[in-house]
Amino acid sequence: MGDYLSQFTELLSTYDVLGAFWVNIQLTFWAAIFSLILGTALALMRISPVSSLRWAGSTYVNLLRNTPLTIIMTFMVLAVWTQLQISLSPDFPTNFFRFAVIGLTVYHAAFVCEAIRSGVNTVPIGQAEAARAIGLSFAPAARLVILPQAFRGAIAPLGNTLIALLKNSTVAAAASVTTETSSLMRTMIEFNSNYIYAIFLTFAIGYVILVIPIGLLTTSLSTRLAVRR
Numbered sequence: 486m487g488d489y490l491s492q493f494t495e496l497l498s499t500y501d502v503l504g505a506f507w508v509n510i511q512l513t514f515w516a517a518i519f520s521l522i523l524g525t526a527l528a529l530m531r532i533s534p535v536s537s538l539r540w541a542g543s544t545y546v547n548l549l550r551n552t553p554l555t556i557i558m559t560f561m562v563l564a565v566w567t568q569l570q571i572s573l574s575p576d577f578p579t580n581f582f583r584f585a586v587i588g589l590t591v592y593h594a595a596f597v598c599e600a601i602r603s604g605v606n607t608v609p610i611g612q613a614e615a616a617r618a619i620g621l622s623f624a625p626a627a628r629l630v631i632l633p634q635a636f637r638g639a640i641a642p643l644g645n646t647l648i649a650l651l652k653n654s655t656v657a658a659a660a661s662v663t664t665e666t667s668s669l670m671r672t673m674i675e676f677n678s679n680y681i682y683a684i685f686l687t688f689a690i691g692y693v694i695l696v697i698p699i700g701l702l703t704t705s706l707s708t709r710l711a712v713r714r
């Protein structure tokens with residue numbers, strides 16, 4: 486036990502583990518905001534009365550949801566940055582960080598869309614009929630009646646999506662983000678292969694500490710804010 490503690494101490498003093506986790510937290514924060522916005526728009530498209538919008542939303546969700554995130558991240562660097570020469574910042578680390586956020590956003594927006602759509606299914610159909618009866622068109626009815634209740638019913642699946650996003654932020658290494666946890670873990674293993682168990686536990690415990698509060702919070706909110714029948 487003493488050997489493991491000394492290894493933990495040496496690793497934490499040699500490497501910026503907290504800084505690496507902070508990068509993943511920032512990736513998760515920005516991607517969560519943008520994927521919520523995009524996912525909400527996609528959910529509206531999927532429940533829209535316009536067939537072309539439903540088709541476009543369904544195509545996006547089915548395409549992105551079934552594409553590995555690593556491929557999307559690699560595409561952002563090799564195709565968008567290298568081939569198309571599109572740069573989001575003159576600073577290399579910031580440029581690749583933003584590409585990683587975009588990759589995480591477009592991927593997880595498909596899952597956010599399905600989470601919100603599952604929340605829409607919890608809204609009694611009479612609510613939409615009542616909205617139409619008082620003269621509301623689709624957009625006002627969705628904004629004022631359907632979505633507020635749908636979000637309450639989608640808290641649990643949205644929480645699961647957020648947890649998946651946090652863990653998937655490690656794939657940002659494929660977008661050349663070299664300061665996040667998976668890149669640091671690879672470096673630590675390369676130079677401290679005899680500390681493999683301590684390295685594994687360091688990152689495993691770190692993600693458990695981040696994930697458990699999200700799960701507890703979303704579970705509590707989903708219970709308290711559930712739509713009462």
